[in-house]
Amino acid sequence: xxxxxxxxxxxxxxxxxxxxxxxxxxxxxxxxxxxxxxxxxxxxxxxxxxxxxxxxxxxxxxxxxxxxxxxxxxxxxxxxxxxxxxxxxxxxxxxxxxxxxxxxxxxxxxxxxxxxxxxxxxxxxxxxxxxxxxxxxxxxxxxxxxxxxxxxxxxxxxxxxxxxxxxx
Numbered sequence: 001x002x003x004x005x006x007x008x009x010x011x012x013x014x015x016x017x018x019x020x021x022x023x024x025x026x027x028x029x030x031x032x033x034x035x036x037x038x039x040x041x042x043x044x045x046x047x048x049x050x051x052x053x054x055x056x057x058x059x060x061x062x063x064x065x066x067x068x069x070x071x072x073x074x075x076x077x078x079x080x081x082x083x084x085x086x087x088x089x090x091x092x093x094x095x096x097x098x099x100x101x102x103x104x105x106x107x108x109x110x111x112x113x114x115x116x117x118x119x120x121x122x123x124x125x126x127x128x129x130x131x132x133x134x135x136x137x138x139x140x141x142x143x144x145x146x147x148x149x150x151x152x153x154x155x156x157x158x159x160x161x162x163x164x165x166x167x168x
Contacts, residue, residue, distance in 0.1 A: 037095055044095045045088055052077040053088075056107060066102035075108045082106060135163035 042050035053073040060067045069092060073081050081088075085104045092101050139159030146152040 037092065040095075045091050049081070049084060049088060053081050053106075058101070067100055068103040068105055069101045070105045070107055072107050072109060078106050078108045130164070132160070132164040135160040138163050 037044060037055060041055060045053075053071040055069060056072045057070040058067050059070065069089070071081065071088070085106070089101050089104050093099050136156070139156045142159055143152050143155045146155060
């Protein structure tokens with residue numbers, strides 16, 4: 001007889017637990033035994049390298065030890081990354097806890113145009129939202145009786161966003 005696991009979180013679950021199995025199966029398809037290398041890439045190798053390269057695949061040799069990590073970068077950054085391969089290998093192996101990676105292969109692509117090359121290494125610039133003065137005035141009028149200054153500012157921002165979305 002199988003016991004049912006009782007959840008103590010009263011209906012709520014962390015988002016990471018909801019997608020953990022899907023991320024693991026997708027990453028294992030590319031050879032990543034530990035998803036931490038993918039999810040915390042910038043922390044593992046540093047911000048400078050993470051801006052210029054992304055891990056694509058880990059290929060294992062027939063003997064089992066000494067895997068090859070494939071990194072995707074643009075053509076202009078490939079020579080710079082080539083000089084830092086040993087440093088990247090040490091940092092990645094520190095993430096695994098042993099010498100799992102023996103070789104790093106660099107794959108170059110155009111910044112746009114190829115299916116895997118379309119990924120942006122840096123985040124897109126943030127757009128500033130359009131502020132509708134009438135929506136701000138309505139939100140300010142609706143929150144004028146709130147005593148807490150921080151709460152009033154937060155409610156004004158939320159209210160102006162909701163009002164401006166409803167008028168579009």
